[in-house]
Amino acid sequence: MSDTDVTPRGRRATRGLGARVATAWSLAAGAAPGTLVSFVLLTLATGALPVATALLTKLVLDHLVAGASLGTLTGLGFCLAAVGVVAGAAPQVSQYLRSELDRRVGLLMQDRLFTAVDGFVGLERFENPRFLDRLRLAQQTAGSTPNETVSGALGIVRAGVTLTGFIGSLLLLSPVLTGLVLVAGVPVLLAEIALSRRRARMVWDIGPAERRELFYNDLLSSMEAAKEVRLFGIGGFLRGRMLAERRTSDAAKRAVDRREVRAQAGLGLLAALVSGCGLLWAVRTAQSGALSAGDVTMFVAAVAGVQSALATLAVEVARTHQALLMLDHYLEVTTAGPDLPLASAPRPLPALSGGIELRDVWFRYSDAHPWILRGVSLRIPHGTALALVGLNGAGKSTLVKLLCRFYDPTSGAILWDGVDLREADVAAYRQRLGVVFQDYMHYDMTAAENIALGDLDALHHDERLRTAAERAGIHEKLASLPDGYRTLLSRIFFTQAEGDEAQSGVMLSGGQWQRLALARAFLREQRDLMILDEPSAGLDAAAEYEIHAALRGHRGNRTSLLISHRLSAVRDADRIVVLKDGLVAEQGGHDALMALDGEYARLFTLQATGYLTDTAPVGVQPGAAAP
Numbered sequence: 251m252s253d254t255d256v257t258p259r260g261r262r263a264t265r266g267l268g269a270r271v272a273t274a275w276s277l278a279a280g281a282a283p284g285t286l287v288s289f290v291l292l293t294l295a296t297g298a299l300p301v302a303t304a305l306l307t308k309l310v311l312d313h314l315v316a317g318a319s320l321g322t323l324t325g326l327g328f329c330l331a332a333v334g335v336v337a338g339a340a341p342q343v344s345q346y347l348r349s350e351l352d353r354r355v356g357l358l359m360q361d362r363l364f365t366a367v368d369g370f371v372g373l374e375r376f377e378n379p380r381f382l383d384r385l386r387l388a389q390q391t392a393g394s395t396p397n398e399t400v401s402g403a404l405g406i407v408r409a410g411v412t413l414t415g416f417i418g419s420l421l422l423l424s425p426v427l428t429g430l431v432l433v434a435g436v437p438v439l440l441a442e443i444a445l446s447r448r449r450a451r452m453v454w455d456i457g458p459a460e461r462r463e464l465f466y467n468d469l470l471s472s473m474e475a476a477k478e479v480r481l482f483g484i485g486g487f488l489r490g491r492m493l494a495e496r497r498t499s500d501a502a503k504r505a506v507d508r509r510e511v512r513a514q515a516g517l518g519l520l521a522a523l524v525s526g527c528g529l530l531w532a533v534r535t536a537q538s539g540a541l542s543a544g545d546v547t548m549f550v551a552a553v554a555g556v557q558s559a560l561a562t563l564a565v566e567v568a569r570t571h572q573a574l575l576m577l578d579h580y581l582e583v584t585t586a587g588p589d590l591p592l593a594s595a596p597r598p599l600p601a602l603s604g605g606i607e608l609r610d611v612w613f614r615y616s617d618a619h620p621w622i623l624r625g626v627s628l629r630i631p632h633g634t635a636l637a638l639v640g641l642n643g644a645g646k647s648t649l650v651k652l653l654c655r656f657y658d659p660t661s662g663a664i665l666w667d668g669v670d671l672r673e674a675d676v677a678a679y680r681q682r683l684g685v686v687f688q689d690y691m692h693y694d695m696t697a698a699e700n701i702a703l704g705d706l707d708a709l710h711h712d713e714r715l716r717t718a719a720e721r722a723g724i725h726e727k728l729a730s731l732p733d734g735y736r737t738l739l740s741r742i743f744f745t746q747a748e749g750d751e752a753q754s755g756v757m758l759s760g761g762q763w764q765r766l767a768l769a770r771a772f773l774r775e776q777r778d779l780m781i782l783d784e785p786s787a788g789l790d791a792a793a794e795y796e797i798h799a800a801l802r803g804h805r806g807n808r809t810s811l812l813i814s815h816r817l818s819a820v821r822d823a824d825r826i827v828v829l830k831d832g833l834v835a836e837q838g839g840h841d842a843l844m845a846l847d848g849e850y851a852r853l854f855t856l857q858a859t860g861y862l863t864d865t866a867p868v869g870v871q872p873g874a875a876a877p
């Protein structure tokens with residue numbers, strides 16, 4: 251994990267303001283150029299409306315007092331009304347354009363964000379809390395930040411146009427007061443910028459609490475957790491924790507809100523003082539005849555206009571500033587670069603012919619974690635079936651993750667026909683693997699999709715899906731479902747069959763899901779290396795026998811790695827490797843290892859005893875116990 255991934259937002263500005271502004275605008279221009287141009291033009295036009303209204307009002311009043319002709323007055327009144335009509339319609343059109351821009355930019359950014367996330371080839375970033383905080387903020391940001399920036403910038407321009415117009419009018423009446431009003435606006439601007447910085451910092455600080463709140467929220471509303479939550483009666487406990495996290499983030503938000511209220515109240519008082527003085531001056535000057543009634547109206551409108559434009563300007567500057575600070579989270583994720591070193595000129599990886607070698611592999615998940623593998627050296631010759639056994643936590647699944655290149659060895663190397671995995675293209679390498687993970691996925695999709703995810707080319711090839719399902723012993727079950735292979739395997743979504751009443755899908759049993767995961771792997775059986783991490787843990791004894799027979803029968807001369815705690819399932823492997831204390835403790839065929847009378851023989855005998863007697867053998871480790 252690079253340092254940029256974990257640097258708290260606000261401590262270090264990773265990009266210049268100008269670069270962020272340019273990115274925001276180019277995102278908006280790339281997503282919806284036409285909408286952006288319309289939005290910009292309309293916003294600029296509406297900026298001039300208050301000034302036009304004030305000027306026209308002054309003219310009407312002055313012409314009225316001077317006794318102008320009906321035609322002139324009607325013309326002016328007409329213009330005033332027209333400006334009013336435009337002012338009335340502009341907010342709605344502007345709101346629509348803004349929403350449209352939001353949608354289009356949101357879509358583009360979401361696409362780019364998840365393309366970047368999908369591009370992380372390893373797992374480490376998904377285990378880094380700081381990165382996950384950043385990713386969540388990037389997801390939030392993706393919907394709105396460029397538009398906040400665009401609207402903010404336009405708001406600044408619009409406020410600037412209004413301000414310039416009113417300043418012009420005010421300058422004619424009193425340059426001193428104009429300066430005073432403008433100077434009074436400076437603290438507003440500075441305070442708003444400081445507040446926006448504080449708010450962006452607060453959003454980063456409360457990220458972990460908000461993510462924990464979401465976690466408890468999910469536990470309380472997800473199907474997976476519903477059974478335990480109800481059985482153990484822990485709903486109140488989890489709710490309490492969720493609310494505590496919420497209170498923590500609310501407290502931080504409240505503190506910033508209060509600071510904002512205090513600052514704005516003080517600045518409002520200052521503005522009121524300045525405009526009060528100005529009004530007194532205007533009234534006295536009008537009394538002496540130096541100002542007309544129209545001038546006084548114009549003056550009052552101009553002071554209020556300048557102050558409100560200044561306040562708007564400050565708010566828009568702050569909003570844009572905060573949006574740009576938030577954009578950093580998105581940019582950090584989308585420009586984070588690879589999480590594992592990628593070969594600049596990947597070496598081609600032909601089909602396995604020699605074998606896979608782990609050469610003195612040491613591994614720990616991070617510097618803060620203990621060593622899991624401490625110099626594992628192991629060869630898996632092409633065409634052999636290798637079984638990996640060991641107690642819980644011995645590092646078997648870790649070794650599988652290294653073989654999939656989700657992590658790189660901390661030291662040592664994994665070689666595929668002599669090519670270091672780090673020198674090959676990750677995606678091309680993974681094309682050569684078929685894997686059933688211990689914690690395989692249940693996808694809330696149709697049965698066909700659940701299998702086809704193993705190889706999307708098979709999505710519309712029913713025959714391939716059926717063959718894989720038959721081999722995993724799940725075909726008959728899937729065929730008997732209400733909609734066959736097209737049945738939705740979910741109770742959290744409705745099926746989307748056209749013209750039908752919405753119907754909820756069906757659920758499979760644990761063992762049936764496991765067979766489905768196997769079918770997914772069987773779809774990739776032509777791959778060079780088949781890895782099965784506890785493929786039969788959830789199966790009944792008959793099913794387990796059947797699956798292992800199928801695995802043996804279809805293995806051909808392909809290479810396979812099987813992990814299982816049921817030692818009866820691994821005894822037929824060409825070679826059995828016992829992993830212990832991060833090292834290969836023993837290896838060989840079943841008979842040789844039994845003759846060795848070491849760890850394997852001990853575990854095997856324990857399990858065999860468990861099968862043959864009614865009482866469980868003493869000292870059986872949970873991971874080694876027979877079912």
Ligand SMILES: Nc1ncnc2c1ncn2[C@@H]1O[C@H](COP(=O)(O)OP(=O)(O)OP(=O)(O)O)[C@@H](O)[C@H]1O
Pocket residue numbers: 377615619622640641642643644645646647648649688873
């Ligand atoms: N993502 C991770 N981050 C940190 N430590 C981990 C991670 N995954 C596993 N570990 C640790 O690595 C050790 C080995 O875990 P691993 O899952 O490889 O064991 P295993 O041999 O597959 O165990 P089991 O038989 O229980 O499946 C364990 O002590 C575990 O706590």
